[in-house]
Amino acid sequence: MARPPRFDVKQLLDAAVRLAAAGGPAAVTMSAVALEVGAPSGSVYHRFAGRAALLAEVWLRTVEGFQEGYFKALETGVDARQAGCAAARHVVAWSRAHPEEAALLLYGAEDFGRADWSEEHLQRADLGNQRVRASLASLATALGAEDRQATERVALAVVDLPLSLVRRHLRAGDPLPAHAEDLAEECTAALLGSLPTASAPAPTAPAAG
Structure with a gap:
């Protein structure tokens, strides 16, 4: 053997x-x-096969690991607003549990040599991006976000805001404070609270196939 x-x-x-x-x-x-x-x-x-393949795998494994829990969080709760808050909490909780991987998200795919990635790696990255866009669009629809400003509010609430909270501490080299998840959820709930409805069902992340 x-x-x-x-x-x-x-x-x-x-x-x-x-x-x-x-x-x-x-x-x-x-x-x-x-x-x-x-x-x-x-x-x-x-x-x-080479450094480009190594960098691609490092970046994609990190992002895909993060996204797996993020999509699950978007399916949490009895309504779309709760799902959005769960997604915001996931950003912080995942970063707390995976501080080294979270540090990678301070960069972008371009920093990890995307221009030299193989077609297979590019397709994996594009699929992940498509799933994120589709899930955010589904969440926005469930929340009654009908115009550009409202959809921007949703993206800010469930993506940009919790990420900015995490990045501020990571860049300073500080651990995330114990209240970070609660603060992210509170801010996300406030942003989503002005949207017209929270009664629609939470969105389901699209299949990867």
Whole structure:
């Protein structure tokens, strides 16, 4: 029976996350990842075609892990307003539970070399973006947001506001305060409170297929 590989993809990506959290995307190189886990460079090249593939996987795994819980949060609650508040809480709670991954979200896909990604990686990224847009549109509809200003209010409430709260502390190198989830929910509820209805059912995140 063949021995399992000593250094698997998860170990290498975990190492890449640590490097990116500490030094930004520029710190993630094939040799740096190998050194971080004590592996020969060949182990990294065996699992990733090159640095562009490594960076793509680091970014996509992080974002997809975040989005999985975010979509679930949008299905929480008896009405759309509660779902929006749950999504805002998720942004903070996930960041608290995954501080190194959250540090990566201070950057963007372009910082992780999107211009050099393979077509497969680009399709994964685009699918995730499409699901986010569709879920936000569904939430806005459920909340009765009918014009541009109202839909902007929804995006601000459930995306921009909780992310800005997290990023302020991350950039300062401070831990998230104990009240951060409650504060995010309170602010989101206030923004969504002026929309016409909270009686519609919470939206369901679209399938990935």
